[in-house]
Amino acid sequence: FDALRDTDPEIADVVLDELARLRGGLQLIASENLTSPAVLAVLGSALTNKYAEGYPGRRYYGGCGEVDRAEALGIERAKALFGAEHANLQPHSGAGANLAAYAALLMPGDTVLAMELPHGGHLTHGSKVNFSGKWFDTVGYPVRKDDELIDYDEVRDLALQHRPKMIICGATAYPRLIDFARFRAIADEVSAYLMVDAAHFIGLVAGGAIPSPVPHADVVCATTHKVLRGPRGGMILCREGLAQRIDKAVFPFTQGGPLMHAVAAKAVALKEAAQPAYADYARQVIANARALAAGLEGEGMRPVSGGTDTHLALIDLRALRITGREAEERCDAAGITLNKNAIPYDPEKPMTASGIRVGTPSVTTQGMKEPEMRRIAALIAAAVRGEPVAQQVRELTAAFPAYPSP
Numbered sequence: 236f237d238a239l240r241d242t243d244p245e246i247a248d249v250v251l252d253e254l255a256r257l258r259g260g261l262q263l264i265a266s267e268n269l270t271s272p273a274v275l276a277v278l279g280s281a282l283t284n285k286y287a288e289g290y291p292g293r294r295y296y297g298g299c300g301e302v303d304r305a306e307a308l309g310i311e312r313a314k315a316l317f318g319a320e321h322a323n324l325q326p327h328s329g330a331g332a333n334l335a336a337y338a339a340l341l342m343p344g345d346t347v348l349a350m351e352l353p354h355g356g357h358l359t360h361g362s363k364v365n366f367s368g369k370w371f372d373t374v375g376y377p378v379r380k381d382d383e384l385i386d387y388d389e390v391r392d393l394a395l396q397h398r399p400k401m402i403i404c405g406a407t408a409y410p411r412l413i414d415f416a417r418f419r420a421i422a423d424e425v426s427a428y429l430m431v432d433a434a435h436f437i438g439l440v441a442g443g444a445i446p447s448p449v450p451h452a453d454v455v456c457a458t459t460h461k462v463l464r465g466p467r468g469g470m471i472l473c474r475e476g477l478a479q480r481i482d483k484a485v486f487p488f489t490q491g492g493p494l495m496h497a498v499a500a501k502a503v504a505l506k507e508a509a510q511p512a513y514a515d516y517a518r519q520v521i522a523n524a525r526a527l528a529a530g531l532e533g534e535g536m537r538p539v540s541g542g543t544d545t546h547l548a549l550i551d552l553r554a555l556r557i558t559g560r561e562a563e564e565r566c567d568a569a570g571i572t573l574n575k576n577a578i579p580y581d582p583e584k585p586m587t588a589s590g591i592r593v594g595t596p597s598v599t600t601q602g603m604k605e606p607e608m609r610r611i612a613a614l615i616a617a618a619v620r621g622e623p624v625a626q627q628v629r630e631l632t633a634a635f636p637a638y639p640s641p
């Protein structure tokens with residue numbers, strides 16, 4: 236860090252200010268986490284210099300012996316942790332992993348059935364502003380209006396009607412467990428591939444806290460930086476029979492040289508995620524999300540679908556007559572970072588939204604448990620009402636520091 240301060244004090248300040256922001260506030264963005272010092276060390280290492288197009292043992296560059304070891308270790312760890320026949324750790328991001336899965340399994344113009352965006356699906360599941368919606372014919376399935384859960388009968392009806400080549404399950408803002416076996420059965424009925432986008436919850440699977448999609452899916456795409464707590468990036472798991480197609484879809488079809496510092500950092504995160512302490516962590520993430528959702532409900536904010544089985548809760552704020560955007564702004568001012576989020580059948584536009592999404596990966600990494608979640612719920616409620624709570628937020632986070640002070 237001293238080298239950075241000497242070379243570029245402005246960027247050094249950004250790094251220090253971000254650290255101060257993390258240490259001084261509550262991070263409740265469901266897709267974020269706080270990586271370990273070991274992961275950060277690899278990310279800032281000389282591995283960033285290496286060109287290594289190709290895969291371990293089959294590279295287009297010399298000097299790859301060292302990075303080969305890192306990638307091979309990472310692949311073995313991913314396969315062992317998830318019981319997968321094949322793993323690819325090279326996707327630069329979750330969206331990149333999804334792009335590669337589309338590229339491996341489909342041709343432009345093919346039909347895809349995926350969760351509708353306003354109901355929790357991701358941009359890469361068919362948004363018109365994304366490659367998925369531009370190059371593929373996507374059909375969306377909603378959640379039911381009354382209980383806000385996936386209606387598997389409706390998914391099946393849509394599949395029979397539209398005969399998709401690929402069905403996607405897994406979402407950005409769906410707080411409940413997904414019945415992967417049910418999706419598999421629907422996909423089999425129409426001879427479709429089943430792609431599970433486990434970007435959000437793969438870490439809960441790694442910790443054994445929720446059922447795994449791996450036995451049911453043709454391809455599982457994931458990010459490595461959410462609950463899994465690794466570096467920013469993507470990962471793909473699949474059966475051996477699809478391994479070559481997936482590998483070729485990542486490189487050379489959608490990517491060039493892999494980010495070897497990130498691939499090695501993924502290997503570190505996968506080792507961490509295989510430890511018993513990580514299983515405790517994953518269970519606590521869910522217990523905390525449940526406590527937070529219940530606490531917010533007690534403050535008059537309705538958890539969509541009545542609660543959560545995962546690391547996140549989607550909260551309907553309409554009873555408080557406040558929009559998601561206003562709530563996000565008021566929480567931000569208090570040092571509570573969360574995001575506005577559309578709720579199913581939201582009457583508001585996405586940039587306004589009637590809800591917020593809260594997640595517990597970061598605060599659980601900091602060691603917080605259910606009593607702190609109840610306190611956070613009260614702090615969010617007070618912040619949303621416009622009360623000054625920044626000092627209380629600082630006191631709470633001071634007891635659970637995000638990272639050691641520099």
Ligand code: PLP
Pocket residue numbers: 266327328329330331333356357359405406407432433434435458468469
């Ligand atoms: N898929 C889902 C379900 C996501 O929630 C996200 C990101 O939030 C992604 C894919 C994309 O991941 P990335 O931001 O790394 O591209």
